[in-house]
Amino acid sequence: MLKLLRRQPWTCRRCLLQQQRALANRRLYYNTNATAGIPHNVQDYTVAGNEAAKRNDDNTLRMIFDSQPFWREFSQRKSGSSAGLLQNQYLTSPEGFLKLASVSLQKCQEIMARVLEVSTLEGFRRLAKDLDRLSDLLCRVIDVADFIRSNHPNPVIQDAATQAYAIMFEYMNVLNTETRLNDLLKRALADPEVTSHWSREEKITAEMLVRDFAKSGIHLPMEKKKRFVELWNSISAVGFQFQNGMESKINHLSFSKDKLRGMDPMLLDRMRRFTSVRIPIDGTMPNLALKSVHDEEARKEIYLASRKASNAQIRRLTRLLELRAELAQLTGYQSYAHMTLSDKMARSPEAVNKFLLALNSNNRQNTEKEIAKLDALKLEDYAKLGQGKPPFSPWDHAYYVEKYAARHDVSRKSRAISQFRSFFSLGTVMQGLSRLFTRLYGVRLVPKETPPGETWNPDVRRLDVVDESNNHLAVIYCDLFSRPGKNPNPTHFTLRCSRAISPEEVSEAALSSDIHPNDGMATGIKPGTNTLYQLPTIALICDFTTPSPNSSEPSLLSKHSVQTLFHEMGHAIHSVLARTDLQTISGTRCATDFVELPSVIMESFATAPEVLSLYARHWQTNQPLPEDMIQTMRLNHENYENIQGAMDNEAQIMMALLDQAYHDSSPLNLGFDTTQIFHTLYPKHATIADPVNSQTTWQGYFGHLFNYGASYYSYLFDRAIASKLWSNTFQDGKLATDREAGERFKNEVLRWGGGRDGWECVAGVLGDNHPANANGKLAEGGEDAMMEVGLWGLGQSRSEM
Template identity: 60%
Template sequence: MLRPLRRPWTCHKCLQLQFRAFESAASSAPRTPFEYVPANNSAPQKKSDDETLRRVFDSQPFWRDFSQRTATAPKRAGLVQNQYLTSPDGFRAFASVSLQKCQAVVAKVLQASTLEEYRAMARNLDRLSDLLCRVIDLSDFIRTIHPDPQLQEAATQAYALMFEYMNVLNTTTGLHDQLNTAMANPEVTSHWTEGEMIVAQILIKDFSNSAIHMPPAERQRFVNLSNDVSQIGSDFMNGAEPARSQVVFSANNLQGMDPLVVRQIKRWNNKAPVPTMGIIPRLALRSVRDEAVRKEVYLATRTSSTRQIHRLERLLMKRAELAQLSGYSSFANMALSDKMAKTPEAVSNFLTSLVSSNQGPVREELLQLQQMKGSSSLQPWDHAYYVHKRVMEYSQSRRSRQLSAIPEFFSLGTVIQGLSRLFDRLYGVRLVPQETSLGETWHPDVRRLDVVDESEQHIAVVYCDLFTRPSKHPNPAHFTLRCSREISAEEIAECASMNQSAHPNDGMATAMDPHTKTLRQLPTIALVCDFQEPRADGTDRPTLLSEHSVRTLFHEMGHAVHSILGQTPLQSISGTRCATDFAELPSVLMESFATAPEVLALYARHWKTDEPLSHEMMCSMALDRTAHGSIYGAVENEAQILMALVDQAYHSIPANALANGIDTTDIYHRVFSRHSSLPDPDDVRPRTSWQGFFGHLYGYGATYYSYIFDRAIANKLWQDVFQSGNAAVDRAAGERYKNEVLRWGGGRNGWQCVAGVLGNDNPSNADGRLVEGGDEAMREVGRWGLGRDGVSG
């Protein structure tokens, strides 16, 4: 029904106690419905809304005035307007009511016997998934973001209860059997929409992943193996450690390194122990002149402890055994079966093709570094050192005062304003600041933006939590708190019969679709970043962003616009709920828009004078990016390709070939010796074992290729759809991309989306080679390459 990222441990007895508390809390559910009022966005206000959008992020005095207009409201709204979440006890009521609705849907599915009841099954199961996600997604977000410990605990309890119930459903054989019965009947499936068929297939896959189709003994073994994988994987991800904690040198041998750092680590006998984890060894590799020192630091920082390597090898063996039990020849075959790639062979085709397309730029970069070093051959421990030298030389000779002034044109408010203007140009939607009700947000700094279309229809809500604060997680992220979905008339009637004040979307954003005349729950999104707040010292200086931060914000808003425009009738395939090797495409593509001259012209203005960013400064920015890309971009790309190749090599080994164990170090060096442009030293014993530091092998097992795969596609779409003919702000290009990619969410095969947006006349899609995917399509994407910016994120 759902594939959550993590599972908290909670004993069954505690869950029973929690459930009793939830049942009692349900009787005190809120009696007053809160109407979700979108911003008043009549056409004459468009210019005013645009200016307000900038000021709510850039001016603290303006924001205080804007946000306090409703502070004296007589009644308290729930978090994100959820009518239950006005207090910690509300989480218990929310989960209890949702659980009751889930049980009613389950009973309906289990009792289905007529043709009409089976035809309704895909939508009923999608609704069941939605009811689970309503609690799990929102509770998981609130428990990590809210500053109130009581609310955190209540949200955690709601999360744990619904997660446990979800696991029960995923092993309920009756649901699996009923869905199989429906799918086996042509009189049922012929009445399903394409989206309903996709949802049914997703749910069957989820059931399969829970071993529901296996006999009891095998199912128990599956559960045990899954638990082993989870525990060992967690230990591996958190247990990265080098074989040696430090390497000791004479302080005199660290010449070139920052003297303050050397003084910090130096001991009384002039010895300077360099730790093998953290920032100091990276500084040493960038700056120490003595090659022998760099070599020793490099080797030590890339050699894992024996204990960590043992964890990895146990993880791989357990995964292969799990795949074999599930009927797959390898874990990669199992993990890729519902992805665009489909098979490990196809991923290998993509990656080896990408190696070839990246080889020319890599040779250019390494040749320049080799010329800097001189006669002796360039080694892996030389790369960071000579790259740093080149960057410093470039900085001294080419960087100008203009570049240092760039952030003055990127106040947070102007960037958000630019995003709204870009979306208006491309897709006919814009962002409008909206006052929040008392209790609606989890922190006073959170801004709410309503998304409206050209007919002034309210289509989504975005909560922006963009400023730093103590204990807040610093990583930028996009969260879908509520997916888009059609709400049936039956649900509305059912809700009214349960409680007169109940809302069919729990009080959260809804709108009537003007075309289908159906009620929709609107996507509700949270964007989280960690920018400094605007100054409140009387200078009115706003938050100023570096170019990197601008690209980060565009990236996260790329996920958001996928959620906003991917409004499907079924929540299981709405927005970003698509194949994981397709999910990053909209966000990666958005990074290219951030600094395109046509887009910069929409928004980049000096925070104080309102002077636009000059053409000369845009050229300086572009020259700077090109220079840095030519220094290290291709080698950075190659490093990511190599890691993806290692990931595939590990997870493609058949289970029966692992009977005598696995030597991950040998495999790692075989991949690097074959594909790395820098030499892989084979005269060092013991050989390095960097794979022990590759924590993503657990979370992204067999799918680490996904990000660079989407980068290659995004690079192609940018060049052929948006950059061609300066179409970065062209409505026709935006509509083409929206209609072929964004609006489908996960309701269309990713290959069809890519082929559709490129068009039949594109040489890369000759003879329709992309539509069906497969080995040749994967090779073709590899030929497109990754550009020269280096992998971000």
């Protein structure tokens, strides 16, 4: 399919870029060598080349996030007429969205007409680039419009963006059913006289498009195509109902107050109804009760009730799985899992299961150790009662984790822990990210003033990414503060991708003084070439506390929030450094079970002592984070890992195994029963599981089955790889700021986007001498490689400070 959005759904899924205007009158002028693709005035960063300017940029970066008065002054420096939203020359008014869509649609139709008439060898050799250009024209409208309609506060602009989105989305769907495009691509791929002249990127792009055409049922006869569309629409509708229809089978449970000893008495009084206390099953109350109620029988009753979804919800899930299985069968796949995994690193459900079972085996010894520690606490309780201890059960876990933490959690005993946030203001963390990127990759974040209308909200900060030679690499718009109506989910959007702009496009733009080859958005010359590129333009969305305008205290971040910001910046730096010629494979548009690797690695950087020394400073005194606080963080995390890290890992592994079990071909079998599968799988692989006769139906609460059908394993997979690379390449943090290690990771992983198989990236960064690379096994991928990654384990997990 031509619209390739290869991104991680819960955090990173979108794409945009921007170019500098040449003159104040908003006209572009080109030098006499127009075919070289070089505008006279590419943004000049030479002033940033001296050390004084770099220090000023570093200080400004902190101040624009930490000081409201400074930000107000900084944000008002650039005046004049609007350059357009995101500096897009069309988006100076709501009507501009329809103009952008109209112009882009016309260009798409011209390319489409030319492609469908191709008959010469030269025409076939241009095919991959032509289709990438076609995809780019779709994406430059769809991605921006999709982002703006969800994030702009003005309803008029939201509506205009929605209309532009609908126009291009409809045309994209037409292209995705155009059998002639699929036939031309297949013909080109089969001709050595064509492929021998293609770059690696062109060949990979063509192969991706053919795979996506196959998944869209392009080869089906008309009647089956009609059924294909019906199935997709039904899957979307039923999936939405499943995700948003979670409800418990039982609304509440009633207990005497004595049975709930351990819970807050004032809370119990608020829930009291006559002589009993009613515990609602929906919401957070069951979790609170499971952590605090002393009576095991009460905990058991609450636990089992909270794991029973309504019958209607289970029917929705069953229907969703049946529809997906039929869709896969219709398009010639053995199962929905086979269909989904065909373009992933995993390649097959058999390989995913090998990975998950190896990972579970690696994790099992630690889960048993954790349960043994908790079971010892349970033994103490029953010994005090003079009773024999029953086996450790699922409803015991949260209660005894809480009890263990009360004894051993350093953070609960340390007064200093309350001061941690004071060393992590948003400005110092952004400063730390820039310093880290400079040390690892030779790039930094430079605050940039914006003219009126460039951003969708006055709180948005623009950062330009600049390398050591002062080349402009990318634009990042940071929308990091909470506000009413804003989506609170942290997300990375790539609004326009890296792409080489052809000399023909530059010549076309030169013929009209009103047209910029990148719609006015950021461009730059690739070092060592005369090629003009559209630069990645990225938006980062977070929901950090907005500083009070009457207070000097900045937004202070928890450890979790720091890691979240590092995670999202991991996606951003992937988009920035993957400078590809074709946008189809740019940045995060790689295999979805590989896309989280850079961001998971970044979470480890966030709290490595070597990195903390770069940025953790008290917001008032500027004193560095004291060593005793660093040790407190480390001990607190170790305690978490020792008592629930492995069980948390196992919970994720079991969900991934269940996801695979649900997406095989069994939903088409008579008597398919999701509850039976759940109760067969968990006792076989989990350390503790719901009793088989309990009739729990927890699968009805597994909402990710909709968005991540057959690919829930992906985050675990990237965590396992990240753990290995953190250990090998960065030596568990000892080389966390080492340029050689950073360049290795950049050159083997980040710079490729989707232009290199993920297995080759992993093998390349580990090096030829690593045992996993023996006989090229890892680089080839497959089931053995997946199992190898499972045996690496998951390393450390994230935890809240």
